[in-house]
Amino acid sequence: MSPNTSLDVAPGDVDGDRLVAPSQRGSQRAVKKPRAQFTPYSLLVPATAVLAAVVGWPLIQLVIMSFQEFGRAQVFGAPSPFIGFDNYVEVLTDQAFWLVMFRSFAFAAVCVVSTMVMGTLIALLMNALGKVMRLVLSIGLLLAWAMPALTATIVWGWMFDTGYGVVNYVLTRWFGLDYIGHSWLIEPLSFFFVAALIVIWGAIPFVVFTVYAGLTQVPDEVLEASQLDGAGPVQRFRLIIFPYLRSIFLVVFILQIIWDLRVFTQIFALQGIGGIKEQTSTLGVYIYQNSLGTGEYGTGGAIAVITVIVITAISFYYVRQSIKEEEL
Amino acid sequence: MSVSTASRVTSAARSRAKAPPRPGSVSRRVTKVVLSALAAVVTAFSIFPVYWMVQTSFQPNNEIIGSEVNFWPQNFTLRNYETVLFDTTRSQFMPALGNSVVVTVSTVVIALVFAFLASLAVTRFRFKSRKGFILTILIVQMIPAEAMIVSTYRVLDSWSLLNTIMGLTIVYVATVLPFTIWTLRGFVNGVPVELEEAAMIDGLSRSGAFWRITLPLLAPGLVATGVFGFIQAWNEFLLALVVNSRPEMMTLPVWLRTFQIANGTTNWAAIMAGSTLMAIPVIVFFLIVQGRMTSGLVSGAVKG
Numbered sequence: 001m002s003p004n005t006s007l008d009v010a011p012g013d014v015d016g017d018r019l020v021a022p023s024q025r026g027s028q029r030a031v032k033k034p035r036a037q038f039t040p041y042s043l044l045v046p047a048t049a050v051l052a053a054v055v056g057w058p059l060i061q062l063v064i065m066s067f068q069e070f071g072r073a074q075v076f077g078a079p080s081p082f083i084g085f086d087n088y089v090e091v092l093t094d095q096a097f098w099l100v101m102f103r104s105f106a107f108a109a110v111c112v113v114s115t116m117v118m119g120t121l122i123a124l125l126m127n128a129l130g131k132v133m134r135l136v137l138s139i140g141l142l143l144a145w146a147m148p149a150l151t152a153t154i155v156w157g158w159m160f161d162t163g164y165g166v167v168n169y170v171l172t173r174w175f176g177l178d179y180i181g182h183s184w185l186i187e188p189l190s191f192f193f194v195a196a197l198i199v200i201w202g203a204i205p206f207v208v209f210t211v212y213a214g215l216t217q218v219p220d221e222v223l224e225a226s227q228l229d230g231a232g233p234v235q236r237f238r239l240i241i242f243p244y245l246r247s248i249f250l251v252v253f254i255l256q257i258i259w260d261l262r263v264f265t266q267i268f269a270l271q272g273i274g275g276i277k278e279q280t281s282t283l284g285v286y287i288y289q290n291s292l293g294t295g296e297y298g299t300g301g302a303i304a305v306i307t308v309i310v311i312t313a314i315s316f317y318y319v320r321q322s323i324k325e326e327e328l
Numbered sequence: 329m330s331v332s333t334a335s336r337v338t339s340a341a342r343s344r345a346k347a348p349p350r351p352g353s354v355s356r357r358v359t360k361v362v363l364s365a366l367a368a369v370v371t372a373f374s375i376f377p378v379y380w381m382v383q384t385s386f387q388p389n390n391e392i393i394g395s396e397v398n399f400w401p402q403n404f405t406l407r408n409y410e411t412v413l414f415d416t417t418r419s420q421f422m423p424a425l426g427n428s429v430v431v432t433v434s435t436v437v438i439a440l441v442f443a444f445l446a447s448l449a450v451t452r453f454r455f456k457s458r459k460g461f462i463l464t465i466l467i468v469q470m471i472p473a474e475a476m477i478v479s480t481y482r483v484l485d486s487w488s489l490l491n492t493i494m495g496l497t498i499v500y501v502a503t504v505l506p507f508t509i510w511t512l513r514g515f516v517n518g519v520p521v522e523l524e525e526a527a528m529i530d531g532l533s534r535s536g537a538f539w540r541i542t543l544p545l546l547a548p549g550l551v552a553t554g555v556f557g558f559i560q561a562w563n564e565f566l567l568a569l570v571v572n573s574r575p576e577m578m579t580l581p582v583w584l585r586t587f588q589i590a591n592g593t594t595n596w597a598a599i600m601a602g603s604t605l606m607a608i609p610v611i612v613f614f615l616i617v618q619g620r621m622t623s624g625l626v627s628g629a630v631k632g
Contacts, residue, residue, distance in 0.1 A: 043449035050501050051468060059476065133363075136368075141371075154585075155600070158600065204374075272585060304475035305475070307475040322466055
C-alpha cells in the first residue's frame with residue numbers, strides 16, 4: 001500500500017464530514033478518493049474469526065437446540081427432531097422457572113439498590129475526607145475489590161461457618177446472643193443474606209471509585225453558591241450533584257443490574273459450602289443445573305436463550321450510551 | 329467513558345486534593361472526626377475478610393477449630409502452605425497453578441495481538457462495516473457466559489478440545505477480546521496519527537509504521553489492558569469448571585473449589601492458605617492498574 005492512499009484514511013481529516021474544513025473540500029478530497037478497502041478487513045480477521053467460532057457458532061447452536069428435542073438420548077446419537085416452541089412452552093409453564101426468575105430479580109434488586117446507595121454515600125464520604133483518611137479508605141476498598149469472587153465467597157463462607165465461624169463467635173460472645181452452632185446457609189432467606197453481603201461487599205468499591213471520580217468533576221463554585229443560597233446537604237445532592245452525575249449513575253446502575261442478575265460464582269460456591277440447591281438457585285446456577293446437571297439440553301437451551309434476550313435488552317441503554325459517548 | 333476522560337478525572341482529583349484546607353472551626357473539626365471514624369468503620373468492613381483469610385492461613389488447623397477464636401495467630405505456622413503446595417496426595421495445587429499460568433498468559437498474549445490489529449482497523453481506517461463491528465463487540469460483551477455454557481461445551485466437544493489447554497485458551501480469548509479491543513481502541517486513538525504519517529514519509533510501509541511507531545507508544549496501554557485480561561482469565565470459574573473438568577486439567581479456581589469441598593469440614597486453615605495463594609497475584613496486579621480500573625470498568629465489564 002502506498003503512503004499516498006494511507007494518508008487519506010487517517011482519522012481526523014475524514015472523520016465523517018464534520019471535521020473537514022470547508023477549504024479542503026474541493027481539490028484535496030478528489031485526490032483522497034480511493035479508499036482502503038482491503039487492509040482494515042484483514043486486520044479484523046483474527047478477532048472476528050475467534051468471536052465467530054467461540055461466540056457466534058455456539059450461539060446459533062444454542063438457538064437451534066432450543067427448538068429441538070435434545071436430551072440424554074440425543075447426546076448418544078439419537079435423532080433430534082424439531083419440536084417448535086415446545087421447549088419454551090415447557091419452560092414458561094414450569095413454576096420452578098418463574099420461581100428462579102423471581103428469586104434472581106429480587107436478589108439483584110436488593111443487591112443493586114444496596115450497592116448503589118452505600119457506594120454513593122461512601123463516595124460522598126470519601127470526597128469530604130482529608131488526604132490521609134481518603135488514602136486509607138481507598139486502600140481498604142481496593143483490597144476488597146481485588147479479591148477474586150470465588151476466593152471471597154469461600155472466605156465469607158468460612159467466616160459464617162456453623163461451628164467455628166467468627167460471626168457466630170462474635171454474636172455469641174460479644175453481643176450475648178445464642179448463635180452457637182447456628183447454620184446461616186440452610187435457610188434460603190439467610191442464605192441469600194450471606195450471598196448478598198458477599199456480592200455487595202465486592203461491588204461497592206467499583207461504585208465508590210466511579211462516583212468519586214464523577215464528584216471531583218462537579219465545580220466547587222456551583223456547590224458553594226448553592227450553599228450560600230441556603231441549600232442543605234440533601235438538596236445539594238438532589239439538585240446539583242445528581243444532575244451532574246446522571247449519566248455515570250445510569251451506566252453504573254445498568255452494569256450492576258447485569259452483574260447481579262447473572263451472578264453465578266457466589267451462589268454456586270456458597271451452595272457447595274452448605275445451601276439447599278432447589279431453594280437457592282438463581283438464573284445462572286439454574287441453567288447450569290438444568291443442562292449440564294440433568295442433560296436436558298433442549299429445555300436448558302430455551303432457558304439460556306430467554307436469559308440472553310433479557311440481559312441483552314437490559315444492556316441496550318449501556319451499549320447506546322457507550323457509543324454516544326465515544327462518538328464513533 | 330474513554331481513557332482520556334479518566335485521566336482528566338484523575339488530574340482533577342489531584343488538583344482538588346492539593347487545594348489549601350479551609351480555616352477550621354470547632355464544628356468543622358467535630359465533623360471531620362466523625363467522618364474519619366465512619367471511614368475507619370468502612371475500611372475495617374472492607375478489609376476484614378481479606379485479613380481473616382490471611383490470618384487463618386497462618387494458624388495451626390487444630391487451633392482454629394477449637395471453642396475459642398483467635399483474632400491473631402497465637403502459634404504462627406507455615407504448615408498450611410506446605411500442605412497446599414507440596415502434599416500431593418491431598419492437594420493438586422502445582423498442576424493447577426501450571427494450567428492457570430499457561431492458559432492465562434496465552435490468553436493475554438493472543439488477545440492483545442488480535443485486539444491490537446482490530447483496534448488499528450477501527451481507529452485508523454474508515455470502512456463500511458466499521459460501526460457494525462464496534463456495535464457487535466459491545467453486544468457480544470453483554471452475552472452472559474452462563475447462558476452459553478451448554479453450547480460452548482458441545483462445540484468444543486465436537487472439536488475434541490474439551491479438557492485441553494488450547495480449548496480453554498480459545499474460549500478465554502473470545503471472552504476477553506471484546507473488552508480488550510474496546511479499551512485498546514481508546515489508547516490507539518491517543519497516539520497521534522501524524523507520527524505514523526511522518527514515519528511513512530520517511531520511507532516506512534504502513535504496517536512498518538504500525539509495528540515500529542504505534543506499538544511501542546502503546547506500551548502503557550497494552551500493559552494496562554493486558555493486566556485486565558490477566559485478572560479476568562485468572563479468576564474465571566464457570567467456563568473452566570465446565571470445559572476443563574478433569575482433575576489434571578483444572579485451573580486454580582476449580583482446584584480451590586474442589587479442595588474446599590473435600591476439606592470444608594476438616595481443614596479450613598489449608599483452604600485459607602490456598603485462597604491466599606490464588607488471590608495474591610490478582611491483588612498485586614490490581615494495585616498496579618487500579619488508577620485505570622474505573623474507566624476500564626465503566627467502558628466494559630471486567631468483573632462479571
